[in-house]
Amino acid sequence: MSNEFEMSMMGELTFFLGLQIKQSKDGIFINQAKYTKEILKRFDMEASNAFDTPTSSLLKLDKDEKGKDVDIKRYRGMIGSLLYLTASRPDIMFSVCLCARFQACPKESHLVAVKRILRYLKGTHDLGLWFPRNTSFFDLIGYSDADADYAGCKTERKSISGGCQFLGHSLVS
Numbered sequence: 001m002s003n004e005f006e007m008s009m010m011g012e013l014t015f016f017l018g019l020q021i022k023q024s025k026d027g028i029f030i031n032q033a034k035y036t037k038e039i040l041k042r043f044d045m046e047a048s049n050a051f052d053t054p055t056s057s058l059l060k061l062d063k064d065e066k067g068k069d070v071d072i073k074r075y076r077g078m079i080g081s082l083l084y085l086t087a088s089r090p091d092i093m094f095s096v097c098l099c100a101r102f103q104a105c106p107k108e109s110h111l112v113a114v115k116r117i118l119r120y121l122k123g124t125h126d127l128g129l130w131f132p133r134n135t136s137f138f139d140l141i142g143y144s145d146a147d148a149d150y151a152g153c154k155t156e157r158k159s160i161s162g163g164c165q166f167l168g169h170s171l172v173s
Helices: 003-010 033-042 072-085 090-100 108-124
Strands: 019-023 027-031 128-132 139-144 163-168
Touching (some): 090 108
Antiparallel strands (some): 139 163
């Protein structure tokens, strides 16, 4: 028996560990739309307006030592839920990890940033990862930011630089 036949005997995989999986003749699409809707409901963000981006490009989060304290358990719950969601949503990875730095002593400014991520998810809950079928190989291509922000981190005065990696089929030979 072939592996293809064995898999078809088990049925098509459609849901696994919170991941929704849609298989077609062209490839596989993975997302967490159901989970996204659940966390929006859990954190009372269902009725909020959606944002186009998960964070503002002008936002510079810091410790905000003079800021108002927020419920640490709720904040950590939000961060944990968002971290799990990054399995299929690399578009929120930077923003979530930025907010996760402040779990020890979250302030209102940090909560506002987390709620913005949730509002972004409200408008993009159906996004996910697409894996096309019949690709013979994948190329990993990386870029780094030449315009590093030296000592730009307001919290620890560390340098901030950026990078981007692409995993995909190469169109260039």
